[in-house]
Amino acid sequence: MSTATSDTTAEPEQDGELKRSITGRLLFFYTLGDVLGSGIYVLIGLVAAAVGGAFWIAFALGVTVAAITGAAYAELVTKYPRAAGASLYVNKAFGSRPLTFLITVSFLAASMAASGSLAVGFASYFDTLWSGPPALLISLVFVALLVVVNFIGITESVWMNMLMTFVEVGGLLIVLIIGIVFIGQGDADFGVLTQIDTSGDYGSPALAVLAGISFSFFAMTGFENTANVAEETIDPFKAFPRSLVGGMIVAGVVYVLVSMAAALTVPTETLANSDAALLEVVEAGILPVSTSFMSTLFSVIALIAITNTTLVTIVTQPRVLYGMAREDVVPGVFAKVHPTRRSPWVGLIFSGVVVGSLLVIGTLVTEAGGGIDLVGRLATVTVVLLLAIYALVIVACLKLRGQDEDQPFFRANTPLLLVGLVGNVAILAFTVYDDPHSLIWCAGLLGVGFVLFLAEYLFGSSGTGSRTPDLDSSSTEV
Amino acid sequence: MHVIVATDGSRPSLAAAKQLKAFADPAKITEISVVAVIRPLASVAFADDLSEGKLDGSFRDAAQSALDTIAAVYDGWGPKVSKRIRSGSAANEIIKAARQYDAGLVVVAAGGRGLSDTVLLGSTAQRVQHSAPCPVLVVRPAPRAPKAPRTRTKA
Numbered sequence: 001m002s003t004a005t006s007d008t009t010a011e012p013e014q015d016g017e018l019k020r021s022i023t024g025r026l027l028f029f030y031t032l033g034d035v036l037g038s039g040i041y042v043l044i045g046l047v048a049a050a051v052g053g054a055f056w057i058a059f060a061l062g063v064t065v066a067a068i069t070g071a072a073y074a075e076l077v078t079k080y081p082r083a084a085g086a087s088l089y090v091n092k093a094f095g096s097r098p099l100t101f102l103i104t105v106s107f108l109a110a111s112m113a114a115s116g117s118l119a120v121g122f123a124s125y126f127d128t129l130w131s132g133p134p135a136l137l138i139s140l141v142f143v144a145l146l147v148v149v150n151f152i153g154i155t156e157s158v159w160m161n162m163l164m165t166f167v168e169v170g171g172l173l174i175v176l177i178i179g180i181v182f183i184g185q186g187d188a189d190f191g192v193l194t195q196i197d198t199s200g201d202y203g204s205p206a207l208a209v210l211a212g213i214s215f216s217f218f219a220m221t222g223f224e225n226t227a228n229v230a231e232e233t234i235d236p237f238k239a240f241p242r243s244l245v246g247g248m249i250v251a252g253v254v255y256v257l258v259s260m261a262a263a264l265t266v267p268t269e270t271l272a273n274s275d276a277a278l279l280e281v282v283e284a285g286i287l288p289v290s291t292s293f294m295s296t297l298f299s300v301i302a303l304i305a306i307t308n309t310t311l312v313t314i315v316t317q318p319r320v321l322y323g324m325a326r327e328d329v330v331p332g333v334f335a336k337v338h339p340t341r342r343s344p345w346v347g348l349i350f351s352g353v354v355v356g357s358l359l360v361i362g363t364l365v366t367e368a369g370g371g372i373d374l375v376g377r378l379a380t381v382t383v384v385l386l387l388a389i390y391a392l393v394i395v396a397c398l399k400l401r402g403q404d405e406d407q408p409f410f411r412a413n414t415p416l417l418l419v420g421l422v423g424n425v426a427i428l429a430f431t432v433y434d435d436p437h438s439l440i441w442c443a444g445l446l447g448v449g450f451v452l453f454l455a456e457y458l459f460g461s462s463g464t465g466s467r468t469p470d471l472d473s474s475s476t477e478v
Numbered sequence: 479m480h481v482i483v484a485t486d487g488s489r490p491s492l493a494a495a496k497q498l499k500a501f502a503d504p505a506k507i508t509e510i511s512v513v514a515v516i517r518p519l520a521s522v523a524f525a526d527d528l529s530e531g532k533l534d535g536s537f538r539d540a541a542q543s544a545l546d547t548i549a550a551v552y553d554g555w556g557p558k559v560s561k562r563i564r565s566g567s568a569a570n571e572i573i574k575a576a577r578q579y580d581a582g583l584v585v586v587a588a589g590g591r592g593l594s595d596t597v598l599l600g601s602t603a604q605r606v607q608h609s610a611p612c613p614v615l616v617v618r619p620a621p622r623a624p625k626a627p628r629t630r631t632k633a
Contacts, residue, residue, distance in 0.1 A: 021565035022518050082536050083523065156519045156567065231538050232518035232565045318521045337525040340601055342486050344522050 022232045024239035026158050031226050031247030033165030035066075036172065037309030039219025039379070040255060041278055041302045042121030044262060046376050049272030051212035052197030056259035058212025059219070063252030065427065066220035068420030069390040070248045071412035072397040073223065074240040077230045078409040079400065084323060085227035086389050092404075093396035101329060103389060105449030108320045110221075110385035111313045112351065112445060116358040117218065117378035118310040119143050124275040124375070125302045128295065136363045140356050146307070146314045147352040151343045155311050164308040171301035172258050174294075175281050179261025182286050188264045197268070207430075214431040218379035219255065221386050223248055224393075225312050228319070241410040275375075278302065314355075318347030321452075330452040331460050354448055372437075380431060380438040381445065387428035394421045479582035481557075483512045484572045486602070487526040487544040490587035494617035495551045498585050504556030511579055512548045514541040515564045515571040538563060569605035576610050585615045 022030075040059075047055045076089045086107055091100040119139035126138050149155060182188055202208040226244055233239050262271060262281050271277045282298045285291050318334070322344045325334035333346045362374040394417050432439060483498060485491040495512075516524045516537055523537035528547040545561035552559050564571040576584050588603040607614040 019563060019565060150521065153517075153520060156517050158519060161519065229518045231536060232516060232523070315519065315521045322522050322525070335525075337488075337522055337527065339488055339490060342488070342517075342520070342522065342525055344525070348521070 020232050020234045022158070022229045022239075023234055024243050026162065027226060027229065027233055027239050027243035028247050029162045029165045030158075030229065031223050031244050032251055033161060033168055033308050034222035034225055034312050035220065035247065035251045036165070036168045036254065037118075037222070037305040037307075039216070039221075040172070040258060041125070041276075041305055042117065042375055043215060043218055043379060044259070045271050045274045045277035046373070047212045047216045047259075048263070048268050048277065050197075050200070050202065050215055051208050053192035053195035053263045053268050054209075055212050055216075055263065055268075056193065056256045057196075058209055058216045059255040059259050060252065061209070061423075062213040062216045062220050062427075063248060063255055065213075065420055065423035066217070066223065066390075067245055067248035067252060068412075068416050069394060069424065070223045070244045071241070071410075072390075072394045072417055072420065073227065074244045074410050075397050075412045076393065076400070077227055077240050077244075078237050079404050079407070081230040081233070081236050083228050083231055083319065085224060086393050087320075087323075089393055089396040089400070093399040101449075101453070102446075103392065104320060104324060104329075105446055105453075106385045106389055107224075108317060108449060109442065109445035110382045110389070111316050111320070112354050112358065112448075113378045113381040113385070113441070114218070114221065115143065115310055115313045115317070115351075115355045116362065117375050117382060118306050118313070119355065119359060120362075120375045120378065122303060122306045122310070125279070125299050125306065128276055128279060128299045129303075136359060139359050142307075142310075143314075143352055143355050143359070146311055147348050150311070150314055150318075151338070151341060151345055151348055153341060153343060155315055161308070164304055167301055168305040168308060169254070171278075171298060171305060172254050174298060174301070175258050175261050175278055176254075178281055178284070178286050179257070179264055182261075182265045182284075185286075190264070192263050192268070193260060195268075210426070210430045211434060214383065214427050214434060215376070215379075216255075217383045217387070217427055217431075220248075220251075221382060222309060222312065224386070224389075225316055228316065237408045237410060276302070314348075314351060317351035318344040321347035321350065324452075328460070329456060330449075331456045334452075354445075358445075377435075377438065377441065380435050381441045384428065384431055384438055384442055385445075387424050387431065391421055391424040391428065394424065479507055480509045480511065480579050481507050481583045481585065482572065482576055482579065482581045483510055483548060483585045484568075484587075484602075484606070485512060485514050485544050485548045486568065486587075487514070487524055487528060487540065488587065489527055490617070490619050491544075492528055492548060492551070493619070494585050494587040494615070495548045497617045498615065499551060499555060507557040509558045509560065509579075510549075510552055511560050511562055511575065511581070512545050513562050513564060513572060513575050514545050515566065515568040516541055517568060518565060568602045569609075572602070572606050573609050573611070576612055581612050583613050583615060584610050585617065588616045588618045 047058055051058050080088055082088050087100055087104040090103045119142050122142050123135040123138040127135060196205040196208050198205055198208055202211050223244060230236060265284050265286060266280045270280050274280050279295055279298055282294050283291055287294060321330060321334040324330040325332055336346050337343060338345045366372055366374055398417060483495050524541040526540040526544040529543045541563045549559045549561050564575060572584060584606060586603045586606050603616050607616055
């Protein structure tokens with residue numbers, strides 16, 4: 001012990017369980033919270049308008065396609081437990097840098113559009129609590145607050161995530177209880193559950209249901225973000241299939257039951273014309289509790305649910321930018337993390353600004369008589385981009401069969417994957433056919449990625465901007 | 479004595495590691511555990527500013543390369559060096575590691591300088607020195623060089 005000759009070998013330590021912190025249960029709640037908050041609170045009115053009283057069918061079919069896609073993700077995540085998600089799978093399967101770039105930018109754009117849609121939804125529910133401030137202001141403040149919260153790192157608490165998920169499920173349970181009480185009172189007309197409205201834009205029942213799936217699909221998205229925590233999940237081989245697919249199935253059951261409860265208790269037209277449709281169910285006055293109390297409570301729950309999901313999307317964007325900056329695909333500033341907080345603050349601010357711009361542009365277009373519903377439009381943009389990614393992920397999953405299979409991995413059912421692929425493509429084709437203008441928005445958002453790429457290409461220097469440190473220097477100058 | 483040197487992949491954490499070497503007696507240190515904590519739900523679960531490496535979607539690789547850089551500081555110094563990656567909240571995991579390894583000292587960097595440090599509460603270093611079961615060496619960043627055209631707050 002007296003001389004400096006003892007060993008300096010640094011063996012990597014196997015701490016077993018200690019090394020990872022996300023358990024299967026946490027992963028399940030992460031999936032459930034992320035999926036449940038995106039959409040049903042915001043979009044149920046649009047779906048009801050498209051399909052009619054039987055709109056639960058749209059939710060059931062949509063969530064089935066999404067759960068199959070989730071199975072493909074589970075297979076790929078267990079093979080490649082990395083935070084990069086779809087970009088990584090597509091890169092592994094096709095090895096094409098332009099395609100990988102396109103997928104990464106599409107994912108970023110989808111996430112930004114989702115944040116925008118959710119922020120508008122947040123403002124709609126907020127309006128029911130306090131209708132003073134203009135909706136645009138509320139949604140902008142909402143996004144700005146989430147950026148700050150993210151910077152500080154409050155979002156990193158797994159317990160907070162779980163608590164918010166419980167609240168989300170609680171809100172939907174209220175709707176279910178109302179439905180059950182209503183049925184118990186004997187006033188329910190079950191005929192409404194089979195009514196498909198073919199008098200509107202969609203002449204055939206099949207088209208009306210397809211439209212419903214397309215509109216409701218936003219509510220199915222979010223599960224792809226579980227790849228974020230893949231690397232930190234204990235025993236991913238077991239946890240992912242169970243938690244991801246299980247979470248989707250639970251979400252699907254909840255969606256179908258909530259849709260039925262809403263259809264039974266409130267006339268379809270009322271749902272269709274409401275910005276905060278589930279609130280109509282609560283305000284129908286079926287429970288023997290003060291309606292104003294219930295609607296306040298429910299609005300608060302809806303706000304928490306939307307916040308939970310938006311947080312995940314706003315966490316994701318700077319991470320994608322960070323990864324791209326480290327790859328030298330976008331300018332190196334996006335790889336900067338704050339010295340104390342370790343948050344990618346440039347990326348966070350950039351994401352906040354892009355989402356804010358989407359909200360401002362969307363509001364201006366709406367006010368100029370553009371005839372768009374901003375929540376729906378941004379949700380459609382998200383769905384178009386994500387459906388393309390989902391379809392490609394399933395193809396990647398099939399293409400990567402037989403590769404990298406030395407570790408145990410979850411194998412998704414092949415015929416089901418083919419059904420899922422057809423489903424994703426069909427919904428994508430319909431969505432684009434039904435709302436071709438959404439492509440302009442998609443192109444605009446993808447353009448943001450290409451501008452960043454050009455900026456790096458034209459002005460960027462090689463390297464990430466982080467110098468290799470001088471180990472001999474004892475200066476702390478950063 | 480078992481010493482824990484925490485790193486978040488930042489340059490100040492490298493400076494802190496060197497600070498320990500600058501004054502401590504290697505003969506009195508039995509083992510150094512370099513600890514990196516991955517934060518699963520954070521945007522960037524682990525950012526390694528200490529090397530030029532690309533990120534292949536693996537924050538574990540990033541944490542590992544930060545650990546390698548820090549551990550290299552103690553090459554040939556004497557004590558056994560082990561590298562440990564943990565997962566969860568940074569401050570909690572450092573405190574837990576200190577308990578688990580029965581550490582005699584924890585070395586952390588106090589992060590950046592400037593407004594954000596003063597305004598935003600709850601930095602990892604603060605929480606560690608508040609709850610650690612042993613002495614804590616908090617290495618403050620050096621004051622800004624005088625040439626910097628910025629008013630200096632008192633050190």
